[in-house]
């Protein structure tokens with residue numbers, strides 16, 4: 001059995017960054033990835049980057065067939081680059097196989113052709129990501145007409161009539177994206193409102209903009225049956241006390257992603273899982289077995305590429321630093337749902353801040369008031385920022401506007417640096433930019 005100092009299972013964001021780091025720090029490392037089409041992980045192959053590329057080309061008016069070709073070229077290039085970034089390191093090896101634990105420190109590797117080998121590792125890092133969660137609805141099964149996000153992006157033509165199950169980030173981004181290519185999109189979600197837990201002004205604005213772009217929303221709906229034929233999919237759903245049916249060409253299932261832990265052979269180890277099926281970790285990402293860590297989606301944390309990257313930093317700090325860095329250091333996690341315009345958030349909403357006992361100042365600005373929005377010919381949206389009345393520090397922000405995905409990082413800096421809001425109010429900004437609107441936003445709080 002070949003022995004390695006380090007084994008990384010899964011070529012995800014945290015794992016590949018760690019593998020590169022270890023190899024360049026003179027440690028041998030084996031990276032095990034079950035699919036040669038996934039070198040580099042979910043984000044670059046089937047997640048963030050291809051979806052944003054399709055969103056961008058939809059906005060530019062590129063036909064879907066051409067856009068999907070560009071997406072495929074981009075992911076192929078990124079996959080190659082990611083593979084070589086690790087595999088070309090003299091101390092690193094990449095193997096195409098599925099890993100399963102035999103015990104805490106040895107693994108069975110099964111190659112795509114069925115060949116097996118056993119390896120052992122002094123340290124093992126689990127970075128196996130997540131896969132779509134399919135709700136237990138009669139007739140609902142992925143196939144020709146019922147797709148996950150990867151299959152939807154790989155369609156050769158945009159669907160004519162598309163149903164989407166789930167109004168989370170995948171459901172919303174794909175709904176807006178397919179609508180921009182001309183698909184008739186209907187989105188089903190059990191909540192009364194889109195964007196559950198967001199600022200109410202933003203829920204209203206986004207809902208109105210999505211409807212104006214041609215999207216049909218079936219909110220407060222429960223899909224109870226899915227029936228497929230060779231070229232249609234029919235949904236039966238309950239809504240407002242009535243049972244209805246609707247027919248589509250395709251259904252995209254976007255109802256969350258489940259950590260990939262079930263097939264790892266964990267029953268051969270003392271590695272515990274959580275009630276939701278994630279690998280149980282402490283705040284230093286240590287599993288319940290010695291010298292085994294879990295990074296990224298598989299550990300049940302927020303499912304973002306930048307969280308997986310931060311998981312790498314936590315593990316690196318244990319191996320090469322002071323060992324103090326932990327998930328508790330993540331005070332504020334910015335997010336962006338890439339709608340048009342994008343929707344970015346950080347920290348608390350007004351309701352959450354008040355519920356937590358803060359006296360708040362609420363600042364709000366309509367995007368219409370921002371010159372750069374006029375220049376960009378998209379004046380939809382608003383900024384809403386919540387400030388603590390005593391400390392003058394920012395508690396949370398929701399930005400729904402062009403460039404919100406960039407401006408939110410400026411707010412994150414102020415929050416992490418414990419800066420008073422007046423600094424952003426009085427700063428010099430380049431012009432014309434969406435950031436300079438912070439000068440105006442912070443002039444006068446709304447009356448409470």
Ligand SMILES: Cc1cc2nc3c(=O)[nH]c(=O)nc-3n(C[C@H](O)[C@H](O)[C@H](O)COP(=O)(O)OP(=O)(O)OC[C@H]3O[C@@H](n4cnc5c(N)ncnc54)[C@H](O)[C@@H]3O)c2cc1C
Pocket residue numbers: 009010011012013014015032033034035038039040041042043046047048049051097098099100127128129130149150170260263264295296297298302303304305306308
């Ligand atoms: C459509 C979509 C859009 C998204 N958009 C964004 C976005 O805009 N911004 C953002 O931050 N996040 C986004 N995400 C989420 C983001 O992609 C994930 O949070 C992130 O990629 C998770 O990375 P990871 O490090 O956990 O592992 P992953 O990148 O998921 O890698 C896990 C790897 O492990 C492999 N693997 C699994 N089991 C085994 C095994 N037993 N043996 C060997 N290999 C195995 C898998 O094949 C996979 O390559 C998006 C996700 C999707 C699906």
Ligand SMILES: NC(=O)c1ccc[n+]([C@@H]2O[C@H](COP(=O)([O-])OP(=O)(O)OC[C@H]3O[C@@H](n4cnc5c(N)ncnc54)[C@H](O)[C@@H]3O)[C@@H](O)[C@H]2O)c1
Pocket residue numbers: 135165166167168169170171173188189190191223254255256257302303304335336337338
């Ligand atoms: N821009 C981004 O950062 C981005 C983009 C895409 C995905 N992601 C990540 O990927 C993860 C997965 O995204 P997601 O949108 O699949 O999951 P999600 O868990 O965020 O949202 C799932 C949605 O499906 C709905 N739902 C659940 N069961 C349902 C049912 N039976 N019928 C109809 N609706 C149902 C829920 O109400 C919810 O709105 C997210 O948590 C996110 O972190 C991030």
